Amino acid sequence: MSDYQNLRLAADTIRILSAEAIQKAKSGHPGMPMGCADYAMVLWYKYMRHNPQNPSWLGRDRFILSAGHGSMLMYSLLHLFGYGLSMDEIKNFRQWGSKTPGHPEFGHTAGVDVTTGPLGSGFGSAVGMAIAAKQFAARLGAESVFAPKMFVLSGDGCMMEGNSSEAASLAGHLKLDNIVLFYDSNTITIEGNTNLAFTEDVGARFASFGWRVLTCADANNVEQIDKVLAEVVVSDGRPTIIIGKTSIGFGSPNKQGKANSHGEPLGEEELAATKVNLGWTEPPFTVPAAVTSFLGARQAELAKEAEAAEATFQSFIASSGKKDLYNALVNKTVPADILEQLLAAAPIDKPIASRASSGAILQKIAEIVPAFTGGAADLAPSTKSDIKNEPAFSVDNRAGRNIHYGIRELEMGMAGNGMALFGTTIPYTSTFAVFSDYMKPAIRLASIQNLQQMYIFTHDSFYVGEDGPTHEPIEQLAMLRSIPGVNVYRPAEAHEVAHCWAAALKGDRPAAMLLTRQDLRPFTEEQAKKIDVTKGAYVLSCEEGFEVILMASGSEVNLALDAAEILRQAGKKVRVVSVPSMETFEKQDKAYRDSVLPPSCTKRVSIEAARTAMWYQFIGLEGLAIGLDHFGASAPYKVLAKEFGFTPEAVAEKIQAYLA
Numbered sequence: 001m002s003d004y005q006n007l008r009l010a011a012d013t014i015r016i017l018s019a020e021a022i023q024k025a026k027s028g029h030p031g032m033p034m035g036c037a038d039y040a041m042v043l044w045y046k047y048m049r050h051n052p053q054n055p056s057w058l059g060r061d062r063f064i065l066s067a068g069h070g071s072m073l074m075y076s077l078l079h080l081f082g083y084g085l086s087m088d089e090i091k092n093f094r095q096w097g098s099k100t101p102g103h104p105e106f107g108h109t110a111g112v113d114v115t116t117g118p119l120g121s122g123f124g125s126a127v128g129m130a131i132a133a134k135q136f137a138a139r140l141g142a143e144s145v146f147a148p149k150m151f152v153l154s155g156d157g158c159m160m161e162g163n164s165s166e167a168a169s170l171a172g173h174l175k176l177d178n179i180v181l182f183y184d185s186n187t188i189t190i191e192g193n194t195n196l197a198f199t200e201d202v203g204a205r206f207a208s209f210g211w212r213v214l215t216c217a218d219a220n221n222v223e224q225i226d227k228v229l230a231e232v233v234v235s236d237g238r239p240t241i242i243i244g245k246t247s248i249g250f251g252s253p254n255k256q257g258k259a260n261s262h263g264e265p266l267g268e269e270e271l272a273a274t275k276v277n278l279g280w281t282e283p284p285f286t287v288p289a290a291v292t293s294f295l296g297a298r299q300a301e302l303a304k305e306a307e308a309a310e311a312t313f314q315s316f317i318a319s320s321g322k323k324d325l326y327n328a329l330v331n332k333t334v335p336a337d338i339l340e341q342l343l344a345a346a347p348i349d350k351p352i353a354s355r356a357s358s359g360a361i362l363q364k365i366a367e368i369v370p371a372f373t374g375g376a377a378d379l380a381p382s383t384k385s386d387i388k389n390e391p392a393f394s395v396d397n398r399a400g401r402n403i404h405y406g407i408r409e410l411e412m413g414m415a416g417n418g419m420a421l422f423g424t425t426i427p428y429t430s431t432f433a434v435f436s437d438y439m440k441p442a443i444r445l446a447s448i449q450n451l452q453q454m455y456i457f458t459h460d461s462f463y464v465g466e467d468g469p470t471h472e473p474i475e476q477l478a479m480l481r482s483i484p485g486v487n488v489y490r491p492a493e494a495h496e497v498a499h500c501w502a503a504a505l506k507g508d509r510p511a512a513m514l515l516t517r518q519d520l521r522p523f524t525e526e527q528a529k530k531i532d533v534t535k536g537a538y539v540l541s542c543e544e545g546f547e548v549i550l551m552a553s554g555s556e557v558n559l560a561l562d563a564a565e566i567l568r569q570a571g572k573k574v575r576v577v578s579v580p581s582m583e584t585f586e587k588q589d590k591a592y593r594d595s596v597l598p599p600s601c602t603k604r605v606s607i608e609a610a611r612t613a614m615w616y617q618f619i620g621l622e623g624l625a626i627g628l629d630h631f632g633a634s635a636p637y638k639v640l641a642k643e644f645g646f647t648p649e650a651v652a653e654k655i656q657a658y659l660a
Helices: 003-025 031-047 068-080 087-091 121-140 156-160 162-174 202-208 222-232 268-278 289-320 323-330 338-345 354-368 409-422 433-448 476-482 494-506 525-529 556-569 582-586 590-596 613-619 637-643 648-659
Strands: 062-065 150-155 179-185 212-216 240-245 372-376 402-404 426-432 454-458 487-489 511-514 538-541 548-552 574-578 604-607 624-626
Touching: 003 031, 003 068, 003 087, 003 222, 003 268, 003 289, 031 068, 031 150, 031 179, 031 222, 062 068, 062 121, 068 087, 068 150, 121 150, 121 162, 121 179, 121 323, 121 409, 121 433, 150 156, 156 162, 156 179, 162 202, 162 409, 202 212, 202 240, 212 222, 222 240, 289 323, 338 354, 338 494, 354 454, 354 494, 372 402, 372 409, 409 426, 409 433, 426 433, 433 454, 433 476, 433 511, 476 487, 476 511, 476 613, 487 494, 487 582, 494 511, 538 556, 548 556, 548 613, 548 648, 556 574, 556 604, 556 648, 604 613, 604 648, 613 624, 624 648
Parallel strands: 062 150, 150 179, 179 240, 212 240, 372 426, 426 454, 454 511, 487 511, 548 574, 548 604, 604 624
Antiparallel strands: 538 574
């Protein structure tokens, strides 16, 4: 058979394996895998640089299935190309413990480069991958020997989600010509034809974003796909979108092109009819010998090509004088004495906003952690998140470590995920805390994927003041803490800021820094010695026989200390506990938690300028939660502090009444 005949047979194999696995599971989306099988097979066979023998090879092209519901397309490809995904795993699609979950999961299945599912998120992450690849190559001066591409497969749903516009706009602005986006334009969604809600000219939209727009009139024709991909791999300096006209459920005689092939099994009768229609005579879950032979030969070639490319790259690095930088980026090296170095950089001589102390500490991080890179959503001057004396990543300077994301918070979060996934950066992103709402889907995905990514969220409470309730975060802190696996840090002053940054950089999870706009009094030398962010909470001030425990985070720690002094003057004995990271404290063993919060002391008070609900796990239902369970207001922050009862006198008065 000719290559084209073999490719078509291999594509049909994807169609049948996908339909069979989905039918066996009685759950899934056969339409997209069947419709996109031809494009994917030609891409993986001929144009995508990858190595099934080493799925994590850094120099590989990435395949991002942004339309993650079509996961059987990817699983079929991984099986056929020898990534170690067995036929038993194909048969166990969507079952407990399988390597073939409903949507692809990074770190769970070899060969999956990103967790996808929420539509558009994969595309958004691909932009970050593309940035990271360009930046890595440029910092090493290796552009001629290191140039992986990001091949994204998306559908109508991805195009409709707003994230796709943010992602495309940023990619077009940055001229990320290492992105190739295939748009599976089959005009079908769950409810029916896309014209129910979607009639825009996608090509015109992407052209306006600065993309090269190509069309494949029949993307179920391997020869046409081959022709367009041959054009794509020659860059014209822009990212490329291929608008591929496919037929959803291709091969199904009664469901092809119809909405009922999108999100439900074909049914036993239709599956049998599809096999007849495609001339398929193999037993269930069987790969034709011709396909096994055809793709097996290509696997061997791919391995040799990858080995040669990697050898060339390593030879370049060895002779470039940048071996140390290469190692620091690939290993994401953090110095063992990171805490000591950050403490030495912390401005502790006068009251200072934690956003400002973080900004000073960030400069030291950038100096000693080469993999550290990032930016803000047009707010770097306010969030203090620029790396000084470093250029911006741009069309003219791919080595820049400052990234201007523009006012695109959701895409900023998704791009940060992609940068972390690429494997050569510890990325940070930054905006006002209230706008973490726009980033929540990205933060959730970062946690699901166990990505080390830093979030700098400033202006963290009603102390924002005059901007009013729309800009004063109240519930966002609870939202961030509610995401499993995210370490949320709200430091009390500059020493704690250094400790929080050190803990985050030593970790391997997403970390959010909640930082103030207003100045915070630094701890005394004696108080600073007591800091232990690694435990999440620690005793900051205490006297023998204490009868009440005050717990606080961030800017309210000094408030708790001041209120404690008023209470002591009134004859009360008080323990003050700083809680820079609630979820870290939750993970400590009972012995430590009880040493900080002895069960014998049931009089407990929490103080935080945010929603109070999460504090009851520590203070008990009978505890006193001083917080803000309503939105803020527009006024100078000192006026708001008085009106909302966040002065030492007002807090002490509430506690006195509670203890009476």
